[in-house]
Amino acid sequence: MSLERRISLVTLGVSDVARSTEFYARLGWSKSSASNDNVTFIQLKGVALGLFSRASLAEDAHVEDTPPGFSGVTLAYNVSSEIGVDAVVKFAVSCGAKLVKAPEKVFWGGYSGYVADPDGHLWEIAFNPFFPLDEHGHVVLPD
CATH class of the missing domain: 3.10.180.10 (2,3-Dihydroxybiphenyl 1,2-Dioxygenase, domain 1)
Structure with missing residues (x-):
């Protein structure tokens, strides 16, 4: 088995989904109808961007939510x-x-x-x- 060489979705853990959604909207990027109050999805060329609560993203991944800093x-x-x-x-x-x-x-x-x-x-x-x-x-x- 091998994986196709692609990324489907990049999800950013954000402190305020609404604020981040507004920021990306100012860049001219529209949210998808698949979005809701807890998560925003934005269709990009060849990949989608997700904006999700940082704490919820950490919980979903079963990792500790560490203070902001360079995430790598x-x-x-x-x-x-x-x-x-x-x-x-x-x-x-x-x-x-x-x-x-x-x-x-x-x-x-x-x-x-x-x-x-x-x-x-x-x-x-x-x-x-x-x-x-x-x-x-x-x-x-x-x-």
């Missing part, structure tokens, strides 16, 4: 140019994201910056010349 998870939003990175970072900040790292050329040959959503989840906004985007904006990784 980042989400990436790739664009097709350095100018695109600058524009997306500026837009995200205007929607309430916190600038964590201003966009800059990075050691691996691309250009990226980091923003955090209201719960501190890190989003890397990146231009990676080695991972082109297809006509739908999906990253195309080499075989």
